[in-house]
Amino acid sequence: MRIIFHIDVNSAFLSWTAVKKVLEGQPDIRLVPSVISGDPKDRRSIIAAASMPAKKLGIKAAMPVSMALRICPTLVIVRGDWEWYKRCSEGFISICRNYSPILQQFSIDECFIDMSFRCAGHDPVEVATRLKDEIKSKLGFTVNVGVGSNKLLAKMASDFEKPDKVHTLWEDEVQEKMWPLGVRDLLWVGKKTEERLLDYGIRTIGDLATLDIGHLTRLVGHKFAQQLHENANGRDDSPVETEVAEAKSYSAERTFANDYTDPKDIDRALFNVACIVAHRIRRDDFRASTVSMFIKHKDFTVVQKQTSLSQPTDITAIILNEARRMLSEIWDGVTPIRQVGLGVSKLTHENYEQMSLFEDPKLEYYRDWDRRFDERQSPSGERRNRRE
Protein backbone atom coordinates (compact mmCIF):
# COMPACT_ATOMS: atom_id res chain seq x y z
CA MET A 1 0.00 0.00 0.00
CA ARG A 2 1.19 3.49 -0.80
CA ILE A 3 1.64 6.16 1.83
CA ILE A 4 1.20 9.70 0.52
CA PHE A 5 1.51 12.97 2.46
CA HIS A 6 -0.09 16.19 1.31
CA ILE A 7 1.48 19.24 2.95
CA ASP A 8 -0.57 22.44 2.84
CA VAL A 9 0.62 25.73 4.34
CA ASN A 10 -2.10 27.27 6.52
CA SER A 11 -3.28 30.62 5.07
CA ALA A 12 0.00 30.67 3.18
CA PHE A 13 0.34 34.26 2.02
CA LEU A 14 -0.89 35.59 5.34
CA SER A 15 1.37 33.34 7.40
CA TRP A 16 4.38 34.18 5.27
CA THR A 17 3.81 37.92 5.50
CA ALA A 18 3.31 37.53 9.25
CA VAL A 19 6.65 35.72 9.58
CA LYS A 20 8.41 38.53 7.76
CA LYS A 21 6.79 41.21 9.88
CA VAL A 22 7.60 39.38 13.09
CA LEU A 23 11.24 39.08 11.95
CA GLU A 24 11.20 42.83 11.44
CA GLY A 25 9.92 43.36 14.97
CA GLN A 26 6.37 44.22 13.94
CA PRO A 27 3.14 42.83 15.45
CA ASP A 28 1.96 39.38 14.37
CA ILE A 29 -0.91 39.93 11.94
CA ARG A 30 -2.04 36.33 12.49
CA LEU A 31 -3.46 37.41 15.84
CA VAL A 32 -5.80 40.09 14.50
CA PRO A 33 -8.33 40.25 11.66
CA SER A 34 -6.06 40.74 8.66
CA VAL A 35 -5.87 39.89 4.97
CA ILE A 36 -3.45 39.82 2.07
CA SER A 37 -4.60 41.43 -1.14
CA GLY A 38 -3.25 42.96 -4.32
CA ASP A 39 -3.14 46.73 -4.30
CA PRO A 40 -5.15 47.63 -1.15
CA LYS A 41 -6.01 51.03 -2.66
CA ASP A 42 -7.53 49.39 -5.71
CA ARG A 43 -11.22 49.10 -5.00
CA ARG A 44 -11.37 46.05 -7.25
CA SER A 45 -8.77 43.97 -5.49
CA ILE A 46 -9.81 40.80 -3.77
CA ILE A 47 -8.54 38.86 -0.79
CA ALA A 48 -5.80 36.31 -1.39
CA ALA A 49 -5.58 35.04 2.21
CA ALA A 50 -7.24 35.81 5.55
CA SER A 51 -6.11 35.32 9.15
CA MET A 52 -8.02 33.00 11.48
CA PRO A 53 -9.60 35.96 13.36
CA ALA A 54 -10.69 37.41 10.00
CA LYS A 55 -12.09 34.03 8.92
CA LYS A 56 -14.09 33.85 12.14
CA LEU A 57 -15.81 37.08 11.06
CA GLY A 58 -16.77 35.48 7.74
CA ILE A 59 -13.96 37.01 5.68
CA LYS A 60 -12.43 34.61 3.22
CA ALA A 61 -10.28 34.32 0.16
CA ALA A 62 -11.68 35.67 -3.13
CA MET A 63 -13.93 38.13 -1.32
CA PRO A 64 -13.63 41.74 -2.52
CA VAL A 65 -11.65 43.88 -0.10
CA SER A 66 -14.44 46.45 -0.07
CA MET A 67 -16.83 43.83 1.25
CA ALA A 68 -14.43 42.65 3.93
CA LEU A 69 -13.97 46.23 5.10
CA ARG A 70 -17.68 46.54 5.57
CA ILE A 71 -17.64 43.47 7.79
CA CYS A 72 -14.60 44.67 9.73
CA PRO A 73 -13.65 48.35 9.36
CA THR A 74 -10.46 47.85 11.40
CA LEU A 75 -9.27 45.06 9.11
CA VAL A 76 -5.52 45.10 8.56
CA ILE A 77 -4.83 44.91 4.80
CA VAL A 78 -1.35 44.05 3.59
CA ARG A 79 -0.10 43.85 0.04
CA GLY A 80 1.38 40.51 -1.02
CA ASP A 81 5.13 40.16 -1.51
CA TRP A 82 5.73 37.60 -4.25
CA GLU A 83 9.51 37.42 -3.92
CA TRP A 84 9.26 36.67 -0.21
CA TYR A 85 6.58 34.04 -0.84
CA LYS A 86 8.84 32.27 -3.29
CA ARG A 87 11.56 32.08 -0.66
CA CYS A 88 9.16 30.75 1.97
CA SER A 89 7.88 28.20 -0.53
CA GLU A 90 11.38 27.00 -1.35
CA GLY A 91 12.07 26.70 2.38
CA PHE A 92 9.16 24.42 3.17
CA ILE A 93 9.55 22.41 -0.04
CA SER A 94 13.18 21.70 0.77
CA ILE A 95 12.30 20.41 4.24
CA CYS A 96 9.63 18.17 2.70
CA ARG A 97 12.14 16.91 0.15
CA ASN A 98 14.35 15.75 3.00
CA TYR A 99 11.53 13.44 4.05
CA SER A 100 11.11 12.05 0.54
CA PRO A 101 12.67 12.97 -2.81
CA ILE A 102 9.52 11.71 -4.53
CA LEU A 103 7.92 15.12 -4.30
CA GLN A 104 5.38 16.91 -6.46
CA GLN A 105 4.90 20.61 -5.96
CA PHE A 106 1.20 21.19 -6.53
CA SER A 107 1.19 24.96 -6.11
CA ILE A 108 3.28 27.57 -4.31
CA ASP A 109 1.99 26.38 -0.94
CA GLU A 110 1.18 22.69 -1.43
CA CYS A 111 3.06 19.54 -2.22
CA PHE A 112 2.68 15.78 -2.23
CA ILE A 113 5.40 13.40 -1.11
CA ASP A 114 5.41 9.66 -1.57
CA MET A 115 6.41 8.20 1.80
CA SER A 116 5.79 4.56 0.94
CA PHE A 117 9.43 3.60 1.48
CA ARG A 118 10.43 6.20 4.04
CA CYS A 119 7.56 5.28 6.34
CA ALA A 120 8.16 1.55 6.21
CA GLY A 121 8.39 0.36 9.79
CA HIS A 122 7.34 3.73 11.20
CA ASP A 123 4.04 5.20 12.26
CA PRO A 124 3.09 7.57 9.40
CA VAL A 125 1.32 9.91 11.79
CA GLU A 126 4.44 10.24 13.93
CA VAL A 127 6.54 11.01 10.86
CA ALA A 128 3.99 13.53 9.60
CA THR A 129 3.89 15.21 12.99
CA ARG A 130 7.67 15.48 13.00
CA LEU A 131 7.60 17.07 9.54
CA LYS A 132 4.91 19.55 10.54
CA ASP A 133 6.77 20.52 13.73
CA GLU A 134 10.08 20.88 11.93
CA ILE A 135 8.58 23.35 9.45
CA LYS A 136 7.03 25.30 12.31
CA SER A 137 10.21 25.51 14.38
CA LYS A 138 12.59 26.23 11.50
CA LEU A 139 10.44 28.51 9.35
CA GLY A 140 7.93 29.97 11.79
CA PHE A 141 4.69 29.05 10.03
CA THR A 142 2.29 26.12 10.35
CA VAL A 143 1.12 23.51 7.88
CA ASN A 144 -1.49 20.77 7.77
CA VAL A 145 -0.34 17.32 6.73
CA GLY A 146 -2.84 14.92 5.20
CA VAL A 147 -1.87 11.26 5.26
CA GLY A 148 -3.50 8.69 3.02
CA SER A 149 -2.97 5.85 0.61
CA ASN A 150 -3.24 8.07 -2.47
CA LYS A 151 -3.00 11.72 -3.44
CA LEU A 152 -6.73 12.35 -3.38
CA LEU A 153 -7.15 11.01 0.14
CA ALA A 154 -4.05 12.83 1.40
CA LYS A 155 -5.32 16.09 -0.05
CA MET A 156 -8.80 15.63 1.37
CA ALA A 157 -7.26 14.83 4.76
CA SER A 158 -5.10 17.95 4.85
CA ASP A 159 -8.26 19.97 4.43
CA PHE A 160 -9.80 18.67 7.65
CA GLU A 161 -9.49 20.76 10.81
CA LYS A 162 -6.87 23.54 10.59
CA PRO A 163 -4.33 24.85 11.45
CA ASP A 164 -1.23 22.95 12.49
CA LYS A 165 -2.78 19.48 12.31
CA VAL A 166 -2.07 15.99 10.99
CA HIS A 167 -5.03 13.94 9.73
CA THR A 168 -5.27 10.53 8.15
CA LEU A 169 -7.70 9.33 5.53
CA TRP A 170 -7.09 5.67 4.78
CA GLU A 171 -9.33 3.73 2.45
CA ASP A 172 -11.12 2.07 5.36
CA GLU A 173 -11.87 5.50 6.82
CA VAL A 174 -13.52 6.86 3.66
CA GLN A 175 -17.06 5.95 4.64
CA GLU A 176 -16.72 7.38 8.11
CA LYS A 177 -14.68 10.52 7.39
CA MET A 178 -15.43 11.44 3.79
CA TRP A 179 -18.87 10.23 2.85
CA PRO A 180 -20.77 12.51 5.25
CA LEU A 181 -19.14 15.61 3.70
CA GLY A 182 -21.02 17.74 1.18
CA VAL A 183 -20.26 17.13 -2.50
CA ARG A 184 -18.59 20.54 -2.70
CA ASP A 185 -15.84 19.29 -0.41
CA LEU A 186 -14.75 16.74 -3.00
CA LEU A 187 -11.83 17.81 -5.15
CA TRP A 188 -12.98 18.99 -8.62
CA VAL A 189 -16.53 19.69 -7.49
CA GLY A 190 -16.93 23.43 -7.85
CA LYS A 191 -19.92 25.73 -7.62
CA LYS A 192 -21.54 24.74 -10.94
CA THR A 193 -21.17 21.00 -10.43
CA GLU A 194 -22.45 21.30 -6.88
CA GLU A 195 -25.57 23.12 -8.11
CA ARG A 196 -26.22 20.48 -10.73
CA LEU A 197 -25.77 17.63 -8.26
CA LEU A 198 -27.98 19.28 -5.63
CA ASP A 199 -30.72 19.66 -8.25
CA TYR A 200 -30.83 15.88 -8.39
CA GLY A 201 -30.73 15.41 -4.64
CA ILE A 202 -27.06 14.37 -4.56
CA ARG A 203 -25.89 16.11 -1.41
CA THR A 204 -22.98 14.21 0.11
CA ILE A 205 -19.84 12.55 -1.18
CA GLY A 206 -21.45 9.30 -0.04
CA ASP A 207 -24.43 9.98 -2.34
CA LEU A 208 -21.98 10.43 -5.20
CA ALA A 209 -20.05 7.30 -4.35
CA THR A 210 -23.11 5.09 -4.40
CA LEU A 211 -24.82 6.74 -7.37
CA ASP A 212 -25.44 4.79 -10.56
CA ILE A 213 -22.61 5.73 -12.91
CA GLY A 214 -24.95 5.97 -15.88
CA HIS A 215 -27.03 8.55 -14.07
CA LEU A 216 -23.92 10.53 -13.16
CA THR A 217 -22.70 10.39 -16.77
CA ARG A 218 -25.92 12.00 -17.97
CA LEU A 219 -25.38 14.80 -15.45
CA VAL A 220 -21.72 15.69 -15.95
CA GLY A 221 -20.41 13.81 -18.98
CA HIS A 222 -18.50 10.58 -19.28
CA LYS A 223 -14.97 11.47 -18.25
CA PHE A 224 -15.92 13.67 -15.34
CA ALA A 225 -18.45 11.11 -14.12
CA GLN A 226 -15.80 8.38 -14.03
CA GLN A 227 -13.42 10.59 -12.10
CA LEU A 228 -16.00 11.80 -9.59
CA HIS A 229 -17.23 8.28 -8.96
CA GLU A 230 -13.70 6.96 -8.39
CA ASN A 231 -12.75 9.87 -6.15
CA ALA A 232 -15.95 9.73 -4.11
CA ASN A 233 -15.02 6.11 -3.38
CA GLY A 234 -11.55 7.19 -2.32
CA ARG A 235 -9.83 5.69 -5.34
CA ASP A 236 -7.03 7.49 -7.17
CA ASP A 237 -4.02 5.82 -8.76
CA SER A 238 -2.29 8.95 -10.06
CA PRO A 239 1.41 8.96 -9.22
CA VAL A 240 3.37 11.64 -7.38
CA GLU A 241 4.88 13.44 -10.41
CA THR A 242 8.42 14.52 -9.71
CA GLU A 243 8.98 16.02 -13.14
CA VAL A 244 7.96 19.65 -13.49
CA ALA A 245 5.70 19.77 -16.51
CA GLU A 246 6.47 22.34 -19.18
CA ALA A 247 4.03 25.20 -19.50
CA LYS A 248 1.36 24.70 -22.13
CA SER A 249 0.21 28.30 -22.25
CA TYR A 250 1.06 31.76 -20.99
CA SER A 251 -1.35 34.59 -20.41
CA ALA A 252 -1.69 37.98 -18.79
CA GLU A 253 -4.68 40.19 -18.13
CA ARG A 254 -5.54 43.63 -16.86
CA THR A 255 -8.60 44.71 -14.96
CA PHE A 256 -9.32 48.41 -15.16
CA ALA A 257 -10.09 50.42 -12.05
CA ASN A 258 -13.08 51.73 -13.99
CA ASP A 259 -14.69 50.12 -16.98
CA TYR A 260 -13.03 51.60 -20.05
CA THR A 261 -14.39 52.63 -23.41
CA ASP A 262 -11.51 54.68 -24.75
CA PRO A 263 -9.84 52.61 -27.49
CA LYS A 264 -6.50 54.21 -26.59
CA ASP A 265 -6.70 52.87 -23.04
CA ILE A 266 -7.73 49.41 -24.22
CA ASP A 267 -4.89 49.37 -26.70
CA ARG A 268 -2.39 50.44 -24.05
CA ALA A 269 -3.51 47.56 -21.83
CA LEU A 270 -3.29 45.14 -24.74
CA PHE A 271 0.21 46.42 -25.49
CA ASN A 272 1.23 45.88 -21.86
CA VAL A 273 -0.02 42.32 -21.62
CA ALA A 274 1.47 41.47 -25.01
CA CYS A 275 4.88 42.70 -23.81
CA ILE A 276 4.60 40.60 -20.64
CA VAL A 277 3.47 37.40 -22.34
CA ALA A 278 5.98 37.65 -25.20
CA HIS A 279 8.76 38.37 -22.72
CA ARG A 280 7.88 35.26 -20.74
CA ILE A 281 7.92 32.94 -23.71
CA ARG A 282 11.28 34.34 -24.86
CA ARG A 283 12.64 33.93 -21.34
CA ASP A 284 11.61 30.27 -21.41
CA ASP A 285 12.79 29.80 -24.99
CA PHE A 286 9.35 29.12 -26.45
CA ARG A 287 7.61 30.20 -29.60
CA ALA A 288 3.83 30.16 -29.88
CA SER A 289 1.56 29.17 -32.74
CA THR A 290 -1.72 30.30 -31.24
CA VAL A 291 -2.61 33.75 -29.98
CA SER A 292 -5.81 34.31 -28.04
CA MET A 293 -7.36 37.35 -26.44
CA PHE A 294 -10.51 38.15 -24.55
CA ILE A 295 -12.51 41.02 -23.22
CA LYS A 296 -14.71 40.93 -20.15
CA HIS A 297 -17.71 43.24 -19.95
CA LYS A 298 -19.15 44.90 -16.85
CA ASP A 299 -21.58 42.04 -16.38
CA PHE A 300 -18.63 39.58 -16.42
CA THR A 301 -19.57 38.05 -19.74
CA VAL A 302 -16.45 37.12 -21.64
CA VAL A 303 -15.91 37.20 -25.38
CA GLN A 304 -12.81 35.49 -26.57
CA LYS A 305 -11.08 34.96 -29.85
CA GLN A 306 -8.12 32.89 -30.89
CA THR A 307 -6.13 32.49 -34.05
CA SER A 308 -3.45 30.21 -35.41
CA LEU A 309 -0.27 31.68 -36.82
CA SER A 310 1.25 30.38 -40.03
CA GLN A 311 4.42 29.78 -38.00
CA PRO A 312 5.39 29.99 -34.34
CA THR A 313 6.68 33.31 -33.07
CA ASP A 314 8.05 35.01 -29.95
CA ILE A 315 7.94 38.52 -31.38
CA THR A 316 5.86 40.98 -29.38
CA ALA A 317 4.76 42.99 -32.39
CA ILE A 318 3.39 39.96 -34.23
CA ILE A 319 1.50 38.75 -31.17
CA LEU A 320 0.18 42.24 -30.46
CA ASN A 321 -0.99 42.77 -34.01
CA GLU A 322 -2.93 39.51 -34.00
CA ALA A 323 -4.53 40.54 -30.73
CA ARG A 324 -5.41 43.96 -32.11
CA ARG A 325 -7.00 42.41 -35.16
CA MET A 326 -9.07 40.06 -33.01
CA LEU A 327 -10.08 42.89 -30.69
CA SER A 328 -11.49 44.80 -33.65
CA GLU A 329 -13.58 41.73 -34.47
CA ILE A 330 -15.11 41.32 -31.03
CA TRP A 331 -15.36 44.88 -29.76
CA ASP A 332 -17.52 47.64 -31.19
CA GLY A 333 -15.25 50.31 -29.72
CA VAL A 334 -18.03 51.63 -27.49
CA THR A 335 -19.19 48.99 -25.01
CA PRO A 336 -17.39 49.44 -21.67
CA ILE A 337 -14.69 46.87 -20.98
CA ARG A 338 -13.79 45.67 -17.53
CA GLN A 339 -10.85 43.48 -18.32
CA VAL A 340 -8.68 42.60 -21.28
CA GLY A 341 -6.42 39.58 -21.57
CA LEU A 342 -4.00 37.97 -23.98
CA GLY A 343 -2.60 34.47 -24.12
CA VAL A 344 -0.41 32.25 -26.23
CA SER A 345 -0.45 28.48 -26.60
CA LYS A 346 0.65 25.69 -28.91
CA LEU A 347 4.18 26.26 -27.74
CA THR A 348 7.32 24.85 -29.25
CA HIS A 349 11.04 25.16 -28.68
CA GLU A 350 11.68 24.81 -32.40
CA ASN A 351 13.48 27.72 -33.90
CA TYR A 352 13.29 27.70 -37.65
CA GLU A 353 12.23 30.57 -39.76
CA GLN A 354 11.09 30.65 -43.30
CA MET A 355 12.89 32.77 -45.83
CA SER A 356 9.83 34.91 -46.34
CA LEU A 357 10.13 36.13 -42.79
CA PHE A 358 13.78 37.00 -43.17
CA GLU A 359 12.79 39.14 -46.06
CA ASP A 360 10.55 41.26 -43.87
CA PRO A 361 12.65 44.33 -43.15
CA LYS A 362 10.67 45.16 -40.02
CA LEU A 363 11.63 41.89 -38.41
CA GLU A 364 15.09 42.93 -37.27
CA TYR A 365 13.64 46.08 -35.83
CA TYR A 366 11.05 44.05 -33.88
CA ARG A 367 13.70 41.70 -32.55
CA ASP A 368 15.91 44.52 -31.49
CA TRP A 369 13.04 46.17 -29.70
CA ASP A 370 12.27 42.89 -27.87
CA ARG A 371 15.91 42.42 -26.95
CA ARG A 372 16.04 45.83 -25.31
CA PHE A 373 12.76 45.17 -23.54
CA ASP A 374 14.07 41.87 -22.18
CA GLU A 375 17.24 43.47 -20.89
CA ARG A 376 15.24 46.05 -18.96
CA GLN A 377 12.82 43.42 -17.63
CA SER A 378 15.09 40.77 -16.24
CA PRO A 379 18.57 41.59 -14.98
CA SER A 380 18.98 37.86 -14.46
CA GLY A 381 18.83 37.49 -18.23
CA GLU A 382 22.26 39.08 -18.37
CA ARG A 383 23.73 35.97 -16.86
CA ARG A 384 23.21 34.08 -20.06
CA ASN A 385 25.40 36.55 -21.92
CA ARG A 386 28.08 37.15 -19.34
CA ARG A 387 30.77 35.44 -21.40
CA GLU A 388 30.21 37.75 -24.29
Added chain:
DNA sequence: TCTGGGGTCCTAGGACCC
Protein backbone atom coordinates in the same frame (compact mmCIF):
# COMPACT_ATOMS: atom_id res chain seq x y z
C1' DT B 1 -20.55 42.91 -1.71
C1' DC B 2 -19.52 43.02 -6.38
C1' DT B 3 -16.14 39.98 -7.72
C1' DG B 4 -7.68 39.29 -9.43
C1' DG B 5 -4.50 36.75 -11.98
C1' DG B 6 -2.53 32.65 -13.86
C1' DG B 7 -3.04 28.17 -15.19
C1' DT B 8 -5.14 23.07 -16.83
C1' DC B 9 -8.44 20.10 -18.94
C1' DC B 10 -12.77 18.82 -21.38
C1' DT B 11 -16.55 19.18 -24.77
C1' DA B 12 -18.97 20.33 -28.84
C1' DG B 13 -19.47 21.80 -33.42
C1' DG B 14 -17.69 22.88 -37.94
C1' DA B 15 -14.28 22.43 -41.71
C1' DC B 16 -11.85 19.50 -44.35
C1' DC B 17 -9.78 15.19 -46.00
C1' DC B 18 -10.10 10.43 -47.45
Added chain:
DNA sequence: TCTGGGGTCCTAGGACCC
Protein backbone atom coordinates in the same frame (compact mmCIF):
# COMPACT_ATOMS: atom_id res chain seq x y z
C1' DT C 1 -27.72 13.34 -57.42
C1' DC C 2 -27.38 12.27 -53.00
C1' DT C 3 -25.22 9.73 -49.74
C1' DG C 4 -21.61 6.89 -45.53
C1' DG C 5 -18.30 7.17 -41.75
C1' DG C 6 -13.78 8.10 -39.57
C1' DG C 7 -10.07 11.04 -38.43
C1' DT C 8 -7.89 15.41 -37.42
C1' DC C 9 -7.58 20.16 -36.69
C1' DC C 10 -9.47 24.48 -35.25
C1' DT C 11 -12.32 27.55 -32.44
C1' DA C 12 -15.43 28.79 -28.69
C1' DG C 13 -16.85 28.14 -24.31
C1' DG C 14 -17.04 26.34 -19.73
C1' DA C 15 -15.48 23.98 -15.63
C1' DC C 16 -11.99 23.44 -12.18
C1' DC C 17 -7.58 24.46 -9.37
C1' DC C 18 -4.55 27.72 -6.32
